[in-house]
Amino acid sequence: MKKKQGLVKSIKSLNKILRGKPQVPVSLADNQLLQVIYNRRSVRSFKAEPIPEDVFNAILEAGRLAPCGVNLQSWTFAIFNNDLWLQTFGRPIPFRGDRAVIIIADSSRYRQVLEEFPYCPLTEYTIAVMNASMAAMNMNIAAEALGVSSVMLSETGRSGILDAKYLKEKLNLPDATVPLTTIVFGYARGLHPQMPPKLGMQDITIHGRYQATDRATMEDWLAQMIAGYNASHLGTNFQEQLETYQNKIGYAEDDLKEMVFYRKPGSSADGQPKRKE
Numbered sequence: 001m002k003k004k005q006g007l008v009k010s011i012k013s014l015n016k017i018l019r020g021k022p023q024v025p026v027s028l029a030d031n032q033l034l035q036v037i038y039n040r041r042s043v044r045s046f047k048a049e050p051i052p053e054d055v056f057n058a059i060l061e062a063g064r065l066a067p068c069g070v071n072l073q074s075w076t077f078a079i080f081n082n083d084l085w086l087q088t089f090g091r092p093i094p095f096r097g098d099r100a101v102i103i104i105a106d107s108s109r110y111r112q113v114l115e116e117f118p119y120c121p122l123t124e125y126t127i128a129v130m131n132a133s134m135a136a137m138n139m140n141i142a143a144e145a146l147g148v149s150s151v152m153l154s155e156t157g158r159s160g161i162l163d164a165k166y167l168k169e170k171l172n173l174p175d176a177t178v179p180l181t182t183i184v185f186g187y188a189r190g191l192h193p194q195m196p197p198k199l200g201m202q203d204i205t206i207h208g209r210y211q212a213t214d215r216a217t218m219e220d221w222l223a224q225m226i227a228g229y230n231a232s233h234l235g236t237n238f239q240e241q242l243e244t245y246q247n248k249i250g251y252a253e254d255d256l257k258e259m260v261f262y263r264k265p266g267s268s269a270d271g272q273p274k275r276k277e
């Protein structure tokens with residue numbers, strides 16, 4: 001009986017996912033940029049087709065020109081083809097993508113000429129994350145507009161923030177840098193992925209004082225997440241994936257504290273901020 005109820009719930013959730021569509025105002029339905037943004041999906045399967053050099057360079061250029069606080073450009077893009085990824089990490093680019101870019105929050109470069117900046121690692125890190133994320137998204141959208149698909153990774157294949165310490169060692173990154181995410185690029189193989197369950201506008205917006213989204217809405221969303229994941233991932237399930245993620249988040253916390261609160265330049269170890277245990 002319980003199994004049957006679970007199955008009915010899954011089918012209902014899958015139905016809701018299939019009905020999910022971008023809310024495009026009719027008057028703007030022909031707008032090409034909106035179409036690119038709304039139809040972008042994370043792609044996790046790529047053809048063995050190389051991205052032409054000019055196309056890839058145009059994607060990188062979109063990253064270079066992204067907006068950022070005080071124009072500090074606190075980012076570094078580590079660029080890979082398959083050979084370099086293999087040489088660096090001993091395995092192919094995740095999902096057999098053609099190219100990969102590791103987006104690094106980087107407050108070290110401008111410090112070479114702005115030495116008077118106070119030691120404020122958390123603020124600098126936060127700003128660098130915001131800036132680098134802008135660059136990452138600009139690259140994603142530019143890629144999409146050029147017919148190149150992508151996926152950003154924080155965890156899969158030791159490629160992002162949850163393995164930041166490992167990436168930092170492999171790339172020999174200095175203090176005041178944190179690898180955030182790998183963007184994998186390539187030409188999509190197979191059908192265009194279905195939009196995953198997105199919360200409604202009313203669930204993620206407030207007008208004035210904060211109002212929490214009601215629990216029933218969140219339970220419904222979680223049921224869709226579980227059903228969608230299980231239907232599209234054979235051989236694993238949402239619960240297993242969640243456990244892996246929770247485990248990695250746990251140990252990434254200490255690594256990240258070390259990286260964000262790097263030793264104050266010119267100070268002894270005692271100069272480091274005290275950690276809450």
Ligand SMILES: Cc1cc2nc3c(=O)[nH]c(=O)nc-3n(C[C@H](O)[C@H](O)[C@H](O)COP(=O)(O)O)c2cc1C
Pocket residue numbers: 040041042043044151152153154155156160181195196
């Ligand atoms: C910062 C960031 C990290 C992500 N990490 C992963 C990852 O490790 N593995 C993965 O398969 N997808 C990852 N994704 C893709 C998300 O799962 C995806 O964006 C989300 O499910 C929404 O789907 P959509 O991009 O098709 O709208 C990541 C996305 C972002 C923005």
